[in-house]
Amino acid sequence: MAPVGVGDTLPDGQLGWFDADDKLQQVSVHGLAASKKVVLFGVPGAFTPTCSNQHVPGFINQAEQLKAKGVDEILLVSVNDAFVMKAWAKTYPENNHVKFLADGLGTYIKALGLELDLSEKGLGIRSRRFALLADNLKVTVANIEEGGQFTISGAEEILKAL
Amino acid sequence: MASALVRRARGSAAAAPALWAAARGVASVGSDIVSSAPCVSLQKARSWDEGVATKFSTTPLKDIFHGKKVVIFGLPGAYTGVCSQAHVPSYKNNIDKLKEKGIDSVICVSINDPYVLNGWAEKLQAKDAIEFYGDFDGSFHKNLDLEIDLSAALLGHRSHRWSAFVDNGKIKVLNVEKAPSEFKVSGAEVILDQI
Numbered sequence: 403m404a405p406v407g408v409g410d411t412l413p414d415g416q417l418g419w420f421d422a423d424d425k426l427q428q429v430s431v432h433g434l435a436a437s438k439k440v441v442l443f444g445v446p447g448a449f450t451p452t453c454s455n456q457h458v459p460g461f462i463n464q465a466e467q468l469k470a471k472g473v474d475e476i477l478l479v480s481v482n483d484a485f486v487m488k489a490w491a492k493t494y495p496e497n498n499h500v501k502f503l504a505d506g507l508g509t510y511i512k513a514l515g516l517e518l519d520l521s522e523k524g525l526g527i528r529s530r531r532f533a534l535l536a537d538n539l540k541v542t543v544a545n546i547e548e549g550g551q552f553t554i555s556g557a558e559e560i561l562k563a564l
Numbered sequence: 565m566a567s568a569l570v571r572r573a574r575g576s577a578a579a580a581p582a583l584w585a586a587a588r589g590v591a592s593v594g595s596d597i598v599s600s601a602p603c604v605s606l607q608k609a610r611s612w613d614e615g616v617a618t619k620f621s622t623t624p625l626k627d628i629f630h631g632k633k634v635v636i637f638g639l640p641g642a643y644t645g646v647c648s649q650a651h652v653p654s655y656k657n658n659i660d661k662l663k664e665k666g667i668d669s670v671i672c673v674s675i676n677d678p679y680v681l682n683g684w685a686e687k688l689q690a691k692d693a694i695e696f697y698g699d700f701d702g703s704f705h706k707n708l709d710l711e712i713d714l715s716a717a718l719l720g721h722r723s724h725r726w727s728a729f730v731d732n733g734k735i736k737v738l739n740v741e742k743a744p745s746e747f748k749v750s751g752a753e754v755i756l757d758q759i
Contacts, residue, residue, distance in 0.1 A: 418718040426718065449683040450612045483719050486680050489643040489687075507720045523620050524607040524700045525677045 403515035405530075407544050412442070412536045415510035417503035418484035426484055429503065431477075431510065432539065438474040439537050441560055444511065444529040446520060448482045448490040452552050457531065458494065464557035465499035471564040473535075476500045481508040481528045505529070516546065531555050535563060591708035591728070591738055598625045598733045601707035606673060609681040609696035623697065625704075628671065629733040635662055635755055636671040637727040638710060640744045641719055642684035647674070650747045651725065652688050658752035659693035665759050667729075670694050675702045675711075675722050699723070712744060725750050729759050 406412070414432040421427050434440065443461060445453035461468075461476055468476060476499050480487065484504035491502040505511050511529040518530045533555040535543035543563045545554040591600060605622035628634065637655060639647040655662070655670050662670055670693065674681065678698040685696040705711040705723045714722045727750040729737040737758045739749040748754075 428718070447677060447679060449679045482680065483641060485641055485643040485719075486676075489684070504718065506718050507715065521701065523615065524622070524679075524698060526700055 403512065405515040405544075405546055406534065406541055408541055410541045410544075412534070412539045412541055413510075413513040415505070415513050417479060417510060418487070418506055419501065419503050420484055420488040434475055434477060434501075435536055435539055437538050439472050439535070440475040440477060441468060441473055441533065441535055442477045442479065443533040443555065444479045444514075444516060445531055446480070446518060446528040446550060447525055448480055448486050452531070452550060453480070454490075454493070456552055457556065458500070460557040462494055462497045462500050464561060465497075467561055468557065468564070469499065471561065473564070477503055479503045479505050479510065479529065481505050481511055481526075518549075533557075533560055535560055591710055591735060593735055593738050595735050596733050597708070597728075597730050597735055598629055601625060601704055604704050604707055606697035606699055606704060607678040609678050609685050609691075609698060611682055612679055615678065626733070628669075628697075629730055631732055632668040633666055633732075634669050634671060634730045635667050635727065635752075635759075636673060636730060637750060638673045638705065638723040639725050640712075640714060640722040641674060642676045642680050644719075646725070646745060646747050648684070648688065651751065652690050652694065654747075654751040654753065656688070656690045656693045658756060661756055662752065662759075665756065667759070671697060673697045673699055673704065673723070675699050675705060675720075710740065714744065727751070727755050729755055 416428045419427050419429050445457050465476055478500050482504055483506040487502040487504040508527050511517055516530045517527050520528045531547040533545045534541055545559050547555050605624050607622050639651050672694050676698050677700045681696045681698045685691045699705055702721050710724045711721055712724050725741040725744045727739045728735055741750050
């Protein structure tokens, strides 16, 4: 699958999530994103440094600014199971807006065309580092990193585009 | 049919014919854990920086098992209920008793990446007592036929909940729960009596 790009429709998929009542749910991407302005950003792995120390905090800290500019949902997706995503989310007690969603089997990342083989690092097939802006399911911004670097996929770039 | 026989035998801790089982790479009492899973390595739980520093090295099974008395237990997933609240604490709390019985190392293994496992082990404050190893692509558990499809729980292919006493690579005791949510036969107290 070619990587998702500007002008594409955001594909639908099921992601795992422990809701506010700590119940394991499957949520549909279209259910979360239809008729809304959403940021969807992806990381290679929970509990790894760039993801934990830079990429995620950027969106947590800029969440209010993003909301002020009309963003309805800030969705984080990673190829990890929902238990791991829940535990990782707990390490950010200051987070009010970012939803930590689990693509446990990697099917959604595959649908986006954004897989990255990190088997030699002991991670298996994961997501590339990316950030998308979608307006009523139409992708308007697609910032996708090469490799594991963190240059264009942060919150600032999305804010600039809004 | 054959695998159903193995499953029944495993449940009652009686051995399926050891030669046949070992040839299939299935874990059973009497089989050699290293030759049941040839070419398989595990990834020691570590931080990413440690991974970079060691060039993401892996640990071959023979380094873990040869010449040692090892108690090893496997579980479905880091940060999940029974694993966190019962299974790991059972071994952490009994580490002295296990060492008194001559056990050289206690190993926890699961189908998780080594970074998630490291975060979890540190949270449980269990790294002093237990060595955590990741079987990130499931090859160790697949070879030993200890894999179970937990896609219904959105976990994918994971390990059964199990424990074993392995002496110089030979499986002397093997306990596998009938369901991964159960915690009846795979705890430290049970295996202490079996060593």
